Amino acid sequence: MNSSNPERVTLAITGASGAQYGLRLLECLVAADRQIFFLVSRAAKVVLATEMDIELGDTAEAIEQYLTDRYRAAHKQIRVFGEDDWMSPVASGSGAPSSMVICPCSTGTLSAIACGLSNNLTQRAATVVLKERRKLIIVPREAPYSEIHLENMLKLSRMGCVMLPASPGFYNRPETVDDMVDFIVARILDQLGIAQELMPSWGSHSL
Template sequence: MTNHQNRPSTVNLAFTGASGAQYGLRLLQCLVSAGCRVNVMVSRAAQVVIATETDLKLPGTPPAMQETLSAYAGAEPGQVLVFGREDWFAPPASGSGERAPLVVCPCSTGTLSALATGASNNLIERAGDVALKERRPLILVPREAPFSEVHLENMLKLTRMGAVIMPASPGFYHKPQSVEDLVDFIVARILDHLNLPQDLMPRWGEARAEDKRMG
């Protein structure tokens, strides 16, 4: 069960240039459905990946991108906000902004490196730096194979700083029937970590517990 008091009203969501754009886009839909306001940041490489892996073509400017992503997610006006790569006045850019978790999904290994070393060369990197220094929830969803020693060292370093590393490695015990089921597996885990309700897949043991209650 989720604790209603700890549910975030706002979530910062960053798309970077790793494969796996479907995870981030599905997460955006679910965050909107959960009633969250979503501050979105999209790297240049992420725009290329989204265009390559999906039928969604993102415009080049934040206002046009905001309109496209809002329509895609079925958002209410103002529910999805898109900020430019160097918009230093965006809420995620400062510790005095709204206290919101950050999810980087998918997370490129370049972004992992930048966050592990404290680089703040763009808004996504700065948002990650803020999440770490303010001890806010930070969920990173890398999608790479195999991982090099550099990647693993960066993930270990970030884990020790408090970040959650959640590789896009879906399980199969829920007997997926489609690619969408595999995507939903990871998105459900992210939503669980954000303390947001989800019905994408049952949690481990729920069916057994229900059987015991009915019995």
């Protein structure tokens, strides 16, 4: 499996509210038989514990085992790398997957990527994706946006990055929080070119 293989996706979860989006996306990627390179920040672990009562563990190995068991993934289908694991494939253009999703993305991470910083592996991986002209999808979760946030999003959008705010629609008449989460995850899967049945496309009911 070469570095540009579309079967590989890098998924990073940062310390913004909305951890449910990231884990639901992970679940869908596993079901779609993708290999996932998973990055999670220390702040994201706090959010996961706060929003979902999930304790991931302190080591990459423990997190990998937990997620593999939780989502019944194949052996090594989910690969977890620590924030300072500079020898991981995502740290270099010669080994990084063809696409990366940061979901949810904190505005601090957004700013770092827009400025070209590589203070942790998520930031470095995003820099690699941009320099290699591969697909970067960012799911910012903040309200309201300041001019700084908007300028950073515009800057990255002009580089080809897809900005997909966690703003679920309501034309599908969601009945649960899970329905609203699936709305965003469906849009991410669409951007990745992965078939999904979470949410029908607009107007499909009339076809």
